[in-house]
Amino acid sequence: QKEVEQNSGPLSVPEGAIASLNCTYSDRGSQSFFWYRQYSGKSPELIMFIYSNGDKEDGRFTAQLNKASQYVSLLIRDSQPSDSATYLCAVRDRGSASKIIFGSGTRLSIRP
């Protein structure tokens, strides 16, 4: 059973600080990785994707991928109260490229 693991949180971070969210995955051959943000009662929205080892930056968000260690992380700089949400890590399933395996999410709370 292929798995994507996340700490459920809640992770509480002061406003303006860096929030760090982590995710590990079981399939060493996975190639495509995604981070979604989900506000309470809403559907998930894609915020980052990463395919290569290293860092990928987009505004205040940085995704980090380490395939050797099988982890993906998301850093949020200058955290804002509007960043308070659940963050879902997702990995494309190599066995069935149509499927994406989701983690259960980390709940992030930014305190003013």
Added chain:
Amino acid sequence: DGGITQSPKYLFRKEGQNVTLSCEQNLNHDAMYWYRQDPGQGLRLIYYSQIVNDFQKGDIAEGYSVSREKKESFPLTVTSAQKNPTAFYLCASSMDREKETQYFGPGTRLLVL
């Protein structure tokens, strides 16, 4: 205005009743998916379809049925065999290629009367 639409936003089901949730996309995506999300939980895959007239069971298909008669549409029926249907149902679509992600509709919240 491209996107994925789901209807209704809220749906109430009586005991023993089948209900159908609608999902439509105009993104020309090949693949479509149905997920169930329970409070405080992650997404669980119910069914997915990579092409018209074909679909596969996901992890929790029992008590559900789907059809894919058109590329744009992937309705989900929650049958009376699904004993605990109260949940948030999410439809998603994507191009059926590696490195392509899924985009989600706004969801349907199903409640049992």
